[in-house]
Amino acid sequence: MSGFRQIKLSKLVFFLANLAFYLVVAFVVLLQAQGYRFDWQAKSFEATSSLILSFQPESAQVWLDGVLKGAGPLTLHKLRAGLHAVTVTAPNYHVWQKTVYLTAGMVASLDDIILVPQDIPHKLVMEGLKNIKTNPRSKYGFVKDGEQWLLVDLGDEEMKPRQFSKVPIKELEELSWSPLGSRVLLKGKDAAGQTHLQLISLVSLQSTVLPELRFWRQLSWLGENSFLGLDDGAVYLYDLATKKQKQLADKVEQFAWANAQLYLLNKEGLWRRNLTNARLQAVDKPSFAISELIAQADWLVLASPKSEQKLILAASGEQWQLAAEKFLVRNATELFLADQGEILRLDQGKKQPEFLTRFSKPIQGLALLPTGMLAVLAGDNVYLLNPKHGDSYFVATCQEQLNFWQNLLYCQQGEKLYRLEL
Numbered sequence: 420m421s422g423f424r425q426i427k428l429s430k431l432v433f434f435l436a437n438l439a440f441y442l443v444v445a446f447v448v449l450l451q452a453q454g455y456r457f458d459w460q461a462k463s464f465e466a467t468s469s470l471i472l473s474f475q476p477e478s479a480q481v482w483l484d485g486v487l488k489g490a491g492p493l494t495l496h497k498l499r500a501g502l503h504a505v506t507v508t509a510p511n512y513h514v515w516q517k518t519v520y521l522t523a524g525m526v527a528s529l530d531d532i533i534l535v536p537q538d539i540p541h542k543l544v545m546e547g548l549k550n551i552k553t554n555p556r557s558k559y560g561f562v563k564d565g566e567q568w569l570l571v572d573l574g575d576e577e578m579k580p581r582q583f584s585k586v587p588i589k590e591l592e593e594l595s596w597s598p599l600g601s602r603v604l605l606k607g608k609d610a611a612g613q614t615h616l617q618l619i620s621l622v623s624l625q626s627t628v629l630p631e632l633r634f635w636r637q638l639s640w641l642g643e644n645s646f647l648g649l650d651d652g653a654v655y656l657y658d659l660a661t662k663k664q665k666q667l668a669d670k671v672e673q674f675a676w677a678n679a680q681l682y683l684l685n686k687e688g689l690w691r692r693n694l695t696n697a698r699l700q701a702v703d704k705p706s707f708a709i710s711e712l713i714a715q716a717d718w719l720v721l722a723s724p725k726s727e728q729k730l731i732l733a734a735s736g737e738q739w740q741l742a743a744e745k746f747l748v749r750n751a752t753e754l755f756l757a758d759q760g761e762i763l764r765l766d767q768g769k770k771q772p773e774f775l776t777r778f779s780k781p782i783q784g785l786a787l788l789p790t791g792m793l794a795v796l797a798g799d800n801v802y803l804l805n806p807k808h809g810d811s812y813f814v815a816t817c818q819e820q821l822n823f824w825q826n827l828l829y830c831q832q833g834e835k836l837y838r839l840e841l
Contacts, residue, residue: 474532556600675714678733
């Protein structure tokens with residue numbers, strides 16, 4: 420009987436041992452399925468992380484810690500917590516690299532990665548050029564070819580300049596594009612030194628001289644059919660449909676139109692009013708001399724000659740006082756600043772800007788491309804900067820200013836104009 424009992428006991432022990440083994444295996448499999456991994460050094464389970472990547476071009480390859488993970492948008496699972504080196508490569512593109520820190524159980528994302536071509540072809544489109552002015556809202560720009568300003572179609576392969584008026588303009592003073600880019604106001608002097616203000620339709624390519632408004636300055640559009648101007652300290656509204664002007668304010672040094680409000684700057688401070696109510700509301704009394712009042716989207720910038728600036732978000736009244744040389748609005752809540760070679764980003768609700776990157780030369784210009792990339796003119800060099808990740812790449816050499824239409828960059832080098840497709 421004792422032998423029989425030993426056999427039954429042995430079977431029971433074997434059964435329990437197998438049950439315990441399978442329970443442990445099931446527990447481990449369950450933990451792994453939930454994103455945990457076993458740390459052999461710590462001899463314990465830890466939660467793993469996931470990393471989601473999206474980029475352009477989608478055919479690019481992703482490397483994680485030197486190991487190829489595949490091409491196209493990827494989601495990498497079961498990654499250990501800690502630092503990881505992410506590399507994105509594609510033939511004939513600059514290598515994109517970033518180190519990310521993942522915490523246990525974290526799902527992180529690296530999106531909007533944009534690879535920049537290593538060699539962007541330069542196409543010569545014009546010679547004998549003196550100057551060029553463009554606006555992202557319109558495919559038509561203006562070039563000074565010889566002694567006068569001419570109209571040019573930026574989308575035309577040959578880019579042949581054409582005369583836009585019976586009154587040739589030799590010296591350009593102001594250019595103001597309408598919000599949709601269908602019209603432009605051009606103010607300048609002819610060869611005899613006479614000042615003219617012209618309204619140019621970029622649909623019919625016809626111009627109309629407005630002699631009664633030739634001394635207006637700070638030209639600013641309200642829509643496609645009306646605009647504002649400053650003349651002898653007074654702000655006027657001109658309606659193209661009725662061809663009538665209306666005085667809105669006097670004793671004004673500068674004005675700006677933002678968030679459907681007219682902002683007026685005089686010796687007593689900054690004021691605002693709407694078009695239907697003449698009552699002025701006090702906005703601010705700057706503590707420093709103002710050289711320029713700039714409106715971009717819902718932002719107001721009060722600029723001083725010493726790069727001391729005050730920023731006001733017109734929609735909410737929030738204010739920031741910062742040092743900056745250049746400004747560029749991305750949207751209603753985000754603003755890019757350039758100061759002493761640094762690119763900063765200021766978001767609504769934050770009192771301090773975020774540092775993006777630094778350039779060794781002074782920043783001459785900023786422009787935003789349809790891809791979301793930021794073009795930076797530092798010295799005579801143009802760089803493409805991804806504002807989401809802070810990586811930047813040299814693409815071209817340009818003089819004085821950035822000129823864009825869609826994804827086309829126009830670079831002036833001496834009296835030659837080159838076009839680059841970015």
